[in-house]
Amino acid sequence: MFTTAWTASPQLPSEGFTPNWSREGFWRQSLRQVVRLTAGGERVRVRFSNAYGNSPVRVAAGAVAAGGSAVRLTFGGAAEGEMSARGELVSDVVQLAVVAGESVAVTLYFDTATGPATFHAQAFATSYRGAGCLLGGGDGFTESSESWYFLSAVETDSGRGDGIVLFGDSITDGFGSTAGADRRWSDALASRTGRPVLNAGIGGNLLLNDSAWYGERGVRRFGRDVVRLAGVDTVVVLLGLNDIGFSETDAQPTYKPAPVVSAREVIAGYRELIRQASELTVIGATLLPxxxxxHWGERAAKVSHEVNEWVRCSGEFDRVVDLNRVMADPDDSDRLHPAYDFGDHLHPNDQGYVVMAEAVSRRL
Structure with missing residues (x-):
């Protein structure tokens, strides 16, 4: 039985506020991406997504490495593979011993132009690009980026079926955590529970509406990014704050569209996620202060309070974790605790993410 040990939710190629290579893609270049697994095993397979590509993408060669060992990837027994337009490519299973908490490096070589690349904008980790085929290592990686490209999941033969998916926006994605240090709240939760924990956050994501910059709406991507993952039995939902808050500001041109939504509409979105996750334990998290x-304003305050009361009291989630109360300033419940605030009064810092993970761990 294979278990998803790492994942990143695919996004439409875009620039937004994060410089990246998604629109230009790759040609006669190698791409190396390092990700941290939350489940171990003796065998590995890797998934690549071309969900937003309008033409096939050829992978001329690939490799995965961990603990000083590297193995060439194959695809249906061949050294090369092809992602169909709007499709995916899954490697064959390879022998590679890995442990939970260990990082693996996935390297791809593209000998023909990929066109725009399906990607995950905010990795808070470094990816590398260099000219030519660099599967053998060396110093040829001359460029770096803080996004992931095409890589959507790594699975291991751990046989575990107790994986937890965190489904959300930039707070789940890890904005405000120390880049390159694996200090998102998904990392903290994996360390505390010993269970596979998968991060299905997209910075800026909306529950109810698609965005050119911040991914497909949560109710639409939920099946792909949560329900279909191997070895998962629990999902924590922390999404909706951008739906409520984007319309309060004109500061970011990427915060469009920003329809004014009601608490009733957000609740209807939660009910749709609960319906889709009928085979999973669904934990509802209250929105953070x-x-x-x-994102704050009179209307946003009213709607967020109504939504959080529904999450606490409706009984429609299997369980509830009240992150709003856990993370609040004791002197002003509408604000993040100063010790947990990254500085924008919206995103937690490393310490705040640990507090969130501890609160969810207790509910598990």
């Missing part, structure tokens, strides 16, 4: 941020 965001007073003083660019």
């Amino acid at each position: 965001f007073g003083g941020s660019d």
